[in-house]
Amino acid sequence: xxxxxxxxxxxxxxxxxxxxxxxxxxxxxxxxxxxxxxxxxxxxxxxxxxxxxxxxxxxxxxxxxxxxxxxxxxxxxxxxxxxxxxxxxxxxxxxxxxxxxxxxxxxxxxxxxxxxxxxxxxxxxxxxxxxxxxxxxxxxxxxxxxxxxxxxxxxxxxx
Numbered sequence: 064x065x066x067x068x069x070x071x072x073x074x075x076x077x078x079x080x081x082x083x084x085x086x087x088x089x090x091x092x093x094x095x096x097x098x099x100x101x102x103x104x105x106x107x108x109x110x111x112x113x114x115x116x117x118x119x120x121x122x123x124x125x126x127x128x129x130x131x132x133x134x135x136x137x138x139x140x141x142x143x144x145x146x147x148x149x150x151x152x153x154x155x156x157x158x159x160x161x162x163x164x165x166x167x168x169x170x171x172x173x174x175x176x177x178x179x180x181x182x183x184x185x186x187x188x189x190x191x192x193x194x195x196x197x198x199x200x201x202x203x204x205x206x207x208x209x210x211x212x213x214x215x216x217x218x219x220x221x222x
Contacts, residue, residue: 076141083187086187092179101176102176109173110174116167120166153218
């Protein structure tokens with residue numbers, strides 16, 4: 064049965080995407096510890112840059128979640144989508160929640176002085192792109208047809 068019930072009419076993603084970003088940050092931290100990768104960046108600089116990125120990432124995720132909730136959708140990619148969301152932040156990016164997670168992960172890595180986290184971030188983005196976004200886009204194309212195709216042509220995946 065698994066950790067949670069997967070709706071038949073969904074993207075059928077089998078794991079929470081935030082765990083991908085957390086997992087790669089932890090792998091990055093392990094790489095730092097293993098190889099001693101700790102750049103000498105002043106703490107104030109790390110906290111200002113990292114904190115700013117965390118704030119921007121959190122705001123981007125929140126805007127995506129708000130638009131999803133307003134449309135009556137559940138943000139979990141293993142749940143059915145009842146509406147096709149094109150309002151709010153979805154006018155500018157097709158994946159604001161994943162974009163926000165990536166930006167927040169960047170900020171966490173910077174604030175934590177985790178060079179390994181910065182090095183593994185592209186792998187986290189690639190994993191989400193291949194295993195999550197790919198499934199979601201296929202599902203949305205099948206469910207919403209031409210409307211989704213036109214939206215996909217009009218709005219970029221990330222920014």
